[in-house]
Amino acid sequence: MGNAVRTGRVAGKVAFITGAARGQGRSHAVKLASEGADIVALDICEDLPFAHSPHATWEDLQETVRLVEEAGGRIVARKADVRFRDQVDAVVAEGLETFGKIDVVVANAAAAQYKDVLELSVEDFQASLDVNLTGVFNTVQTPVRSMLERGIQGSIILISSGVAYRATPAPDYSAAKTALITFARALANELGPNRIRVNTIEPGYVLTPILDNDEYGKRTAQLLGREPFATREEHRQAMWGQFSQRNMLPVGWVEPEAVSNAVLFLASDESRYVTSEELRVDAGFAEK
């Protein structure tokens, strides 16, 4: 690949993506690479005690590397935890050293638990906010400084969630995801004079391990007032039925690639005057 001239809607840009080992994060990395970007990726690559879904692994992250390279992109991928600023900054520093700049930030890393407010411990509530809210602050601050130093008119994309608009059984997660919208608004206003744009995306239901796991299966069965599901597939079918009723389009969930298409639009110069926007990719979930 090396020095070949790349074309595409984000040709020549460098994108920093968290939670990139699988699911939506991997999809964003591959999409942006296929449109000409180079990628700086991190993922925790280990489980978090409070989270209900198993997290990605080092092998998953290596698969992202393979797919990005196959799409024609260069990539720096490291194991790092967004809760710790020094870990994030080390990856950012390596990315800057390798590619010379960061134009796009996609704050995608997240962790979910499905507990009612009355069951939530103070520790688990805090742990969720550490990843889903403080983790985003940790993700964006250093790259933004690098943009200001280099005069880069960058694009910051925070992955919020459709849960910002409708009740879901994830009180801590929805609180953090909603906070991202007002955080983005303030940051967009702060960085407007520097032509750095800050936007959020609110995906609807996406079938990634954050939903497609046994713990959430138990939760779904409980919510539907039925026996536990015998198989993962049975759980998926029940989720499809349950979620499609909440969507305007006749689907249970949206594909990760659909969210990546929105990331691409916001990362590209096509959206150069779009800032402080909440872009919903949700099959009509928010307004039904």
Place this chain on the structure above:
Amino acid sequence: MGRLSGRVAFITGAARGQGRSHAVRLAEEGASIIAVDICEDIPEIPARFGTREDLAETVEAVEAVDGRIVARVADVRDFAQLQAAVADGVAELGPPDIVVANAGVVPFTDFPSMPESVWRTTIDVNLTGVYRTVKAALPWMVEAGKGGSIILISSGIVNRGGGIVVDYAASKAGVVGLMRSLALELGPYNIRVNSIMPGNVLTNMLVSGNFGRVVAGAVNGGEPFASQEEMIDAMEAMFRARNMIPLGWVEPRDISEGVLFLASDESRFITSESLRIDLGFAGK
């Protein structure tokens, strides 16, 4: 292979300004265009509208990017004219996959002196005109059974107060209500309905009407501006102060990129969305 290869888009208000820009941008990506415009002034609205010559220029611009286009003079206040234009377009290009309800007017009249005739005209074009536009295209879309994308041009003014635009703001907020419920109703057909809320776009609508006089009243001690350039600069300064990105104007092309994104399959799971292309106006 463009992002809209093989698609047909029906666009209102296409003689110039944003509508022409949408026609050209979608054609660049492979869409064929059914374009309409009133091509004459409306007595109640003190602004210069597109002309037949303007519409002919849109045709040339679309053809210059190798697009096919059927252009007709039609008023969004007249359902029969819209139906006839769509039927002509379908005969030549096939049924529409995309609708861009762009035609709009803004009289810039202050509330105390606004006669009901002006209010009614604004609502008739900007809101009921959208109803008629969708109504004219929808039967073809449903019959084709391929789903589709309907894009209603609302306005950033829906999110914040603005001077001398009560009729315009009400009509554009109405478009959002229409969009949301229509999205729900058409979801089962895989027809998506979204709106775009543009910031201020420097088109003839803005410079040819009352607004310059009002800006002069507000920032120039009531004296008319020495030149149109001076007036445009004063407008730009007014708008810039309300935007996060310190610019006064959004270019038509920027709105067209949003139209293209919502028209294409890239947004196939996006419905009932209001896409703001507004330099951060709504959030400031």
